[in-house]
Amino acid sequence: MSDVTVMNRLSARFAELKAEKRAGLVVYTMANDPSYEDGVALLKSLPAAGVDIIELGMPFSDPMADGPAIQAAGLRALASGGSLDRTLDALRAFREDDKSTPVVLMGYYNPIYSKGVAKFAALASAAGADGLIIVDLPPEEAPELTVHLRDHGLHLIFLTAPTTDETRLPTVLEQAGGFLYYVSITGVTGTASANVAVVEQAVARLREKTDLPIAVGFGIKTPAQCAEMAQVADAVVVGSAVVQKLADGLTGDGSAKPGAIDAVVDFVRGLGDAVHAVQK
Amino acid sequence: MPDQTLANSLRSGPDAQGRFGIHGGRFVAETLMPLILDLEQQYLAAQADPAFHAELNHYLKHYVGRPSPLYFAERLTKVLGGAKIYLKREDLNHTGAHKINNCMGQILLAKRMGKTRIIAETGAGQHGVATATVCALMGLDCVIYMGATDIERQMPNVFRMKLLGAEVKPVTSGAGTLKDAMNDALRDWVSNVHNTYYLIGTAAGPHPYPSMVRDFQCIIGEEVKEQLLEQEGRSLPDSLVACVGGGSNAIGLFHPFLDDPSVRIIGVEAGGHGVDTPAHAASLTGGRPGVLHGNRTYLLQDADGQILEAHSISAGLDYPGIGPEHSWLHDIKRVEYVPINDDEAVEAFQRMTKLEGIIPALESSHAIAHAMKLAPTLPGDHVMVVNLSGRGDKDVNTIARAMGEQL
Structure with missing residues (x-):
């Protein structure tokens, strides 16, 4: 519904991908991890490394749906002064150089609710966000937010899971915008890996019910898995593996070793190459 | 306009969305939504079933000692x-x-739903012990999430849970207390949706838990x-x-x-x-x-x-x-x-x-x-x-x- 009226970088990017007959790479990175400056530096290097869409993590003290890698990233971000305001600062800094790469803010509802949903929608839009993924805001609870997002041209992107059955799917699709995020496993981020044949069936089932692009995420860690998923989905999301690559390059006190950001960018480039090599 | 039902009674909440005024609701990840919607239906069916109440009353009288x-x-x-x-x-x-009142009700519901594995969070260990107890009684697998800090200050309860056959999983995220234990229990539930029942110990969490726990208490x-x-x-x-x-x-x-x-x-x-x-x-x-x-x-x-x-x-x-x-x-x-x-x-x-x-x-x-x-x-x-x-x-x-x- 909202999708009809909201045209922004996200809609434009999926149209481009479709025209180029390829899948997109979506990469998640946590704002302020391990510091504000490092976070911004990483963000700015992602598009050139082949990232089509960025998910910018908003740190939260209690990330119930995340596995160990993103939990730790959130704690590092909060310890280095991360907050909703700082995440928006980072996005503004990114937009100074990049006007076309879509950025989706991803996190939990309480910091948004605490800020005030109307105020947040205005701030996020002004900072250059294109969409939101709020893990603990299912469609039943979403109207109090979506009513404000439309005014600001922001998509609310919903997750569907293997447990989302036929009777429930219309409820999810009713307010869904931007793209549909298929959670390929029943689990938290960055743990088990999905079987591509099972995902293919699930994606086919979703396509019968929606024209939205479909991204697949959770548990996708390697270029090989990216290439597999790129055959069946419109976009492939990698989060925990990227965040973990960054964690591997930190010193004991949590600051980035020389070359740590470059190592993450190299890893991401490998994922991008794998996704883009798949012709659809 | 004031809600007519609520104006007549303060006991009729929550509404169909699980709300008490602005509070309550169902703020969970999509993976869990179908589960808590199903739980609500199953609970309503149990509540309407005299056999469920008869079984619960039997255990409350002869096992709990009410x-x-x-x-x-x-x-x-x-x-x-x-x-x-x-x-x-x-x-x-x-x-x-009092924790056992709720555990007795929920374990009978879990059994009715055909669940074979029970998870719970605990702070002081009282809810963990009560959950481990009803799991022993019913012969169901039991995993208790408990903050590492709480484990240290409640050692006797930790050992009681182990004696009762439960696996106690220490939670080291955050400060290692009840809130962190609840985060890890939710992560377990998302990862084991098919056989697992989450037995929440207090009148909180997504609908229908607050009203279900209240009803049992x-x-x-x-x-x-x-x-x-x-x-x-x-x-x-x-x-x-x-x-x-x-x-x-x-x-x-x-x-x-x-x-x-x-x-x-x-x-x-x-x-x-x-x-x-x-x-x-x-x-x-x-x-x-x-x-x-x-x-x-x-x-x-x-x-x-x-x-x-x-x-x-x-x-x-x-x-x-x-x-x-x-x-x-x-x-x-x-x-x-x-x-x-x-x-x-x-x-x-x-x-x-x-x-x-x-x-x-x-x-x-x-x-x-x-x-x-x-x-x-x-x-x-x-x-x-x-x-x-x-x-x-x-x-x-x-x-x-x-x-x-x-x-």
């Missing part, structure tokens, strides 16, 4: 020199606290009505006092009396080192509405909406949130919520033990401390019921430390 006594605390009343104080003796239930208040009629010739007390962490013992006592305006109802929050310090667990007194663990409710949080660590000497009250129905009862001012500090609870623990020969849980000691403040200001014909929600044997080490004694 009804729990309503005991007139004669010496305490005399020393305080005011209101007549009755103690609802939930400490005499099997496993030593309402037996406390319902028994009080009957027992008061027998002992005082009237079914309504003048006041009710209970401690509130998540708030399941309190809502179980309060709910049957919400529509009786003559009954003054008081919930006692954990004031820790004082509500003017950062170290407390009084979410209504010191928090503001937010969203955590599946529901909207009052939460201790910073300006950015990050959840703060709570503090209480009592592990069972050491949680930065509260059940959504309490948040609503606070908003509409039907229930008064007051804080009691650590040192006041420790003193009440000792006075109750010496005066009545009853060792109360540190959680319940918060309610007793407030009753001790209030009773002397009230006339001798004022009948006050205090929920003695659990026994304090688990707390003797903590009390010894607070008294500067080495055990």
Whole structure:
């Protein structure tokens, strides 16, 4: 519904991908991890490394749906002064150089609710966000937010899971915008890996019910898995593996070793190459 | 426009969305949504099934040992020199606290749903022990998430759970207390949706948990009505006092009396080192509405909406949130919520033990401390019921430390 009226970088990017007959790479990175400056530096290097869409993590003290890698990233971000305001600062800094790469803010509802949903929608839009993924805001609870997002041209992107059955799917699709995020496993981020044949069936089932692009995420860690998923989905999301690559390059006190950001960018480039090599 | 149903009764909540006023709801990841919608249907079906109630009542009577006594605390009343104080003796239930009332109900529901693996979170360990107990009784696998900090201060309960056959998983994320244990329990549930039942221990979490747990705990208040009629010739007390962490013992006592305006109802929050310090667990007194663990409710949080660590000497009250129905009862001012500090609870623990020969849980000691403040200001014909929600044997080490004694 909202999708009809909201045209922004996200809609434009999926149209481009479709025209180029390829899948997109979506990469998640946590704002302020391990510091504000490092976070911004990483963000700015992602598009050139082949990232089509960025998910910018908003740190939260209690990330119930995340596995160990993103939990730790959130704690590092909060310890280095991360907050909703700082995440928006980072996005503004990114937009100074990049006007076309879509950025989706991803996190939990309480910091948004605490800020005030109307105020947040205005701030996020002004900072250059294109969409939101709020893990603990299912469609039943979403109207109090979506009513404000439309005014600001922001998509609310919903997750569907293997447990989302036929009777429930219309409820999810009713307010869904931007793209549909298929959670390929029943689990938290960055743990088990999905079987591509099972995902293919699930994606086919979703396509019968929606024209939205479909991204697949959770548990996708390697270029090989990216290439597999790129055959069946419109976009492939990698989060925990990227965040973990960054964690591997930190010193004991949590600051980035020389070359740590470059190592993450190299890893991401490998994922991008794998996704883009798949012709659809 | 005021909701007509709610205008007629304060007992009809939540609404179809699981809301109590603005509080409650279902703020969970999509993977869990179908599960909690199914749970709601299954619970409604069980509730309408006389066979379910018959089985539950059988276990409550013969296994838990209900009804729990309503005991007139004669010496305490005399020393305080005011209101007549009755103690609802939930400490005499099997496993030593009110927690078993809810566990008994939910384990029968889980069995009915064909679930084979039970998970739960625990703070003080009382809910963990109660859950491990009913799992042993029913022969079901049991995994208990417990913060590493709590494991250290509640070793006897940890060992009890292990003896009962449960696996106790230490949680090291965050400060390693109840909130972190709940995060890990939710992560387990998302990862094991097909065979696992999440047995939440308090009247909080996504709908239908707050109302389901409340319904299973309402037996406390319902028994009080009957027992008061027998002992005082009237079914309504003048006041009710209970401690509130998540708030399941309190809502179980309060709910049957919400529509009786003559009954003054008081919930006692954990004031820790004082509500003017950062170290407390009084979410209504010191928090503001937010969203955590599946529901909207009052939460201790910073300006950015990050959840703060709570503090209480009592592990069972050491949680930065509260059940959504309490948040609503606070908003509409039907229930008064007051804080009691650590040192006041420790003193009440000792006075109750010496005066009545009853060792109360540190959680319940918060309610007793407030009753001790209030009773002397009230006339001798004022009948006050205090929920003695659990026994304090688990707390003797903590009390010894607070008294500067080495055990």
